[in-house]
Amino acid sequence: LRAKFFDVIIVGGGVIGCSIAYQLSKQGKQVLLLDRGKVGGESSQAAAGMLGVQAELDIDNPLYKLAKRSRNLFPSIAEELREITGRDILLQHNGMLKIAQTEEAAIHLKEIVKQQQSLNEEATWLTKEEVLQIEPSLSEHLVGGIHFPNESNVSAVELTTAFAEAAVHYGTRIKEYSYVENLVIKNDICKGIQTNYGEYAAEHVVLATGAWSSKWLPDPLQTNTIYPVKGEAFLVRTNPVPIKKTIFGNGCYIVPKKGGELLIGATMKSHTFNKEVSLGGISELMQKAMEILPCLSDAEVSSMWAGIRPMTSDGIPIIGPHPEIEGVTFATGHFRNGILLSPITGHLVANQLLGIEQEQLGLDVMNPNRFFRQEMVMSK
Amino acid sequence: LRAKFFDVIIVGGGVIGCSIAYQLSKQGKQVLLLDRGKVGGESSQAAAGMLGVQAELDIDNPLYKLAKRSRNLFPSIAEELREITGRDILLQHNGMLKIAQTEEAAIHLKEIVKQQQSLNEEATWLTKEEVLQIEPSLSEHLVGGIHFPNESNVSAVELTTAFAEAAVHYGTRIKEYSYVENLVIKNDICKGIQTNYGEYAAEHVVLATGAWSSKWLPDPLQTNTIYPVKGEAFLVRTNPVPIKKTIFGNGCYIVPKKGGELLIGATMKSHTFNKEVSLGGISELMQKAMEILPCLSDAEVSSMWAGIRPMTSDGIPIIGPHPEIEGVTFATGHFRNGILLSPITGHLVANQLLGIEQEQLGLDVMNPNRFFRQEMVMSK
Amino acid sequence: LRAKFFDVIIVGGGVIGCSIAYQLSKQGKQVLLLDRGKVGGESSQAAAGMLGVQAELDIDNPLYKLAKRSRNLFPSIAEELREITGRDILLQHNGMLKIAQTEEAAIHLKEIVKQQQSLNEEATWLTKEEVLQIEPSLSEHLVGGIHFPNESNVSAVELTTAFAEAAVHYGTRIKEYSYVENLVIKNDICKGIQTNYGEYAAEHVVLATGAWSSKWLPDPLQTNTIYPVKGEAFLVRTNPVPIKKTIFGNGCYIVPKKGGELLIGATMKSHTFNKEVSLGGISELMQKAMEILPCLSDAEVSSMWAGIRPMTSDGIPIIGPHPEIEGVTFATGHFRNGILLSPITGHLVANQLLGIEQEQLGLDVMNPNRFFRQEMVMSK
């Protein structure tokens, strides 16, 4: 290969790619990070930045522990990134209320509280009155809710940018507007990549390409192994800010961001890369938000957008070595949990490439080989 | 007055002020047009551009004949403006369907058809099947509708800009970002105006200041004689375009604009100058639009905005001489009909100032003195 | 192939792809048009829309005749597209002034006039005084200029959209946000394409992918055969509009668009896909524009943007069959002439695929095989 040599090339400058670049370059590796457009320009800038572990994942989900571990990394990551870059990722430990708007939902949520408490997790069932005492602006059409005091949120944009800047601080080279046409493979070993700017050689290539990852998979796996799920969201301004905690209701969450705006998300539409805001999607989300928090009716809609999340066929991210091509590592498929899982993913992938032994932490379950084994069966 | 002298100063560069400037300067008058911001920057750029006479006004409304006369002026105005400015005001004679979504509404609309037909106006009642034959994308939840084949629409922005450019062509001087602080009045005769750029003298001052007109009225008339009514609207893109005619339903109209976008309006909220798009307002409008035209659910929302219309206490514009101050003429209060009435208003005011005799055309009913007489009674 | 079958799949929804889709579907072909983003979302929306043949191309350039032929197609294309879509492509026959700002430039331009006149082309040398008589707002720092009365301009955005809508009218199916991962090739015959939405089969695949075309070329041709050249431009508003004709000066052109804005372009920077507006690029362009037209100093800058043009190593577009893969046709590399050449490219490619015999019109010189032959030599 007639090209500059790097220790690691990371394809994709979303929050996952940036977090990995940060950890690797901090350990002294020569890293090249490529993005087809701008760093953080896709789902990382569309995300709500909720760090919802208990509210988002069942306690027996294989990601649960991993997600909790990742959430716990945020305070130190926030501190580190502030020191290196001067940037504030706007971490807020404001807690979350997951509310039940029907009796049926209440039964389900009470079950969750039991499970959580049986494992000594902090989660409390609140009656309607107790919920309204904490958040008096909520609609009275609710039965009760769970209070998760440890759930928090960050600015997804600031986090991604801070990871990128901190990576650059440690020597990572970033090339935006770079298209990776192909991996350069010889004898099932990846030697580097071919881009619109020429070729680059590297010992390792990490594919952190989010919803645009299926092209790296063999043909029979391309259709459904990893696929796009569009999400629409919007931002409103109100004065004064009517809630303190993140509210998680039926098909809708409302996140009070530092600075006073409320971020409201998110719709789900599978198998499309279309990033337009649809009339049907956004207006249904608006209705749901007002059912939870009626005073939003007078709020100013300050912006609307859509992003494309990477979903996998089993709902679990794909992290680990390519089973057929040496030197290629996947780090994708984080669906709605990319911001939350970005710190731990950075550590896991860096440790793996550096040959540092680590707790399994669910690595098994995320291993890409689970799909390739299937494929062999399919092909037979 | 130590100031440049004009024949007429027009305060307010919306579609009304620009139309008057055009007619006056075409007749050789020296005209100065002032706007606090940019020409066409307020409700003229927020308007849908529907030319709805039969669909918007009752047949016994004193504005009905005036509005019809104004609508009929559009083809020749479009031609004139194109010749002078090269600009296309995007006039479309696509007709309008006013639909009944309930049996009750159908009874009301059938009554309108009778009235219209009794005066030989073109208006036909269509059954549900007939409506759906013309516009097969409409929801089947409708009872029937009126077809008004003569209703049409224009681009409100292009019309306003074309009037302004045609006025400049005939010598009108436009000063944007000019604040008129006060009228200069001596012995109940207006001698000119005082602005942030200094004073300007003129024989006549025309107040075409839309929703911001109450400051020109005496104190007891300021609160409710003329007041702002906010309207929110939005634009969607669909492909292919699902309707040909303007659809007028319950609290919502959908206008297919030249170029393929659909403009959907409009909410009404009185007594506010706030131009933010509210969550409650816009989402209700979105729901109504989808009830009429379900395929809008997949349409891309390309923009949203609000404008401030000038409403009067009796719903009729205020056009004519100030009853107490010589040299001052009102031309305001057009509410939802500013675009439609702009050609006729330009003619009426110009003729009045030029001393040209004209048909009454409803001038009596629009005369400002109707409020001042009232005021005298109030003060007694 | 387990996929829907089309006669022709066109990859790339810029003005070239849309023009080809229009011609083919008008002839009854089943066409699928795919775009990675939105139709017309890349250089077609960044273009100035100048139809500059005599001002842009040397008379002995192999594209000259083709370009002239294409320019002459615009009046009928405008008419056709208006009839089908109702859309006005804003064709203006306003002519062009190519000015000399130095004596040296004047000598060169006079030479061009001679060449043009020797072939009976309409082009006249004007002295400084004559130039200023036609365009009195131009700076007096000029020596003279050529008047090309037949040069004209269109709206690049309206043209692209109108081609797309007219194609849809004749049955073309458009899928936006579609990524073509690979051509499906068996025994050197292309059977269709593989996309993020699955596979599509077709008899022919047309590659109209502009600056993003090198991925379709064999490895040794990827670097320089076709490459991106970024161009920055901006739009200003002035009142009144100071020029009537397009002005072509030193490194800068100023196009008066219908509607009164002036479009000013364009910088050139090779080998980058970065679409940001750079401080150095845009400010130099601004300085050049003010040297030509000093009154621009007070004009409002209403927007700035950049687009990525497809340049080829010999400056000639790449149009014609893939020399090594049956069923694949190139239609790319139009550099600064994509809008101008779009009508003729649509005809040429459609005729070729339909097997209609046609004049050569420079097809030879644009044949992709010129590069592949080279490659064989290189590889030896």
Added chain:
Amino acid sequence: LRAKFFDVIIVGGGVIGCSIAYQLSKQGKQVLLLDRGKVGGESSQAAAGMLGVQAELDIDNPLYKLAKRSRNLFPSIAEELREITGRDILLQHNGMLKIAQTEEAAIHLKEIVKQQQSLNEEATWLTKEEVLQIEPSLSEHLVGGIHFPNESNVSAVELTTAFAEAAVHYGTRIKEYSYVENLVIKNDICKGIQTNYGEYAAEHVVLATGAWSSKWLPDPLQTNTIYPVKGEAFLVRTNPVPIKKTIFGNGCYIVPKKGGELLIGATMKSHTFNKEVSLGGISELMQKAMEILPCLSDAEVSSMWAGIRPMTSDGIPIIGPHPEIEGVTFATGHFRNGILLSPITGHLVANQLLGIEQEQLGLDVMNPNRFFRQEMVMSK
């Protein structure tokens, strides 16, 4: 007056009005703050947020001490506002380099250093080499520069919003989109104000209306006592950030903002309220910035804007009681120093209205009566 009664009504929701509202309501006063548009929507959002005392003001300027006092208030204000509102005003003590690009400028700057040092102010002359050691990306076309280590900067937008939110926290009521038509005056005593929403009564009215203040002055003072000076500025993104300190050069300053963008300002054009960005203004500013920091040539221009600053005929703000109307207080005319002077202005005006005795701090020199005395002379 048939209206709600307040202790103090503040007209104008820029940084000055908001700072005064904060101090007064913190002291228990009932405050109403009105803005014609949105809070912070005019020059407060256009400001660069530099806290430049030594770099902006001559040491014998009557504002010098006041400005220094105000700058010193920022750390505690930042702390207070963060506690109350959770908002970070992004205060940065990064220091400033005022560079000399010519020998002549160097002589002048060395003189300033002497003056500063004679009063024990921190200011050091640096040679070219020393400047380039601190900021190696600066152009070598410089002679030397002054280092002011105590100069700092904030986010103008965050500061204004935080003052407003903190005021609301203490009970201030904010009404946006409110037009104050007139002061209500009886026997030379102000009783309240008349707005588009009706009348409001108050003991005191504070006029913090920035460049739009001349309407409150008697006729002979309206033209030049206080007038608008437009300023254009722009923001660029670079990676990595090339400077650490604010650079102050010839007609141009470059402020590195927290978050990595560089804010570059600012042009000056008197006597216009036009907020458009002009081609001549912005391109000259761009050229100056690149002369100082050549690597900006590759930076992305991310936004451009203009704001309207309030200048006075003697260059000093107008703060203090109206000499002819009891109950009215001016707080306007801060020109380029509104952000810097906002903390001290809040204290001064609040103390004055609360009858708290205070150091003079230049109150004399800012007293509005200096113009009114003049007027009496003029009128004689």
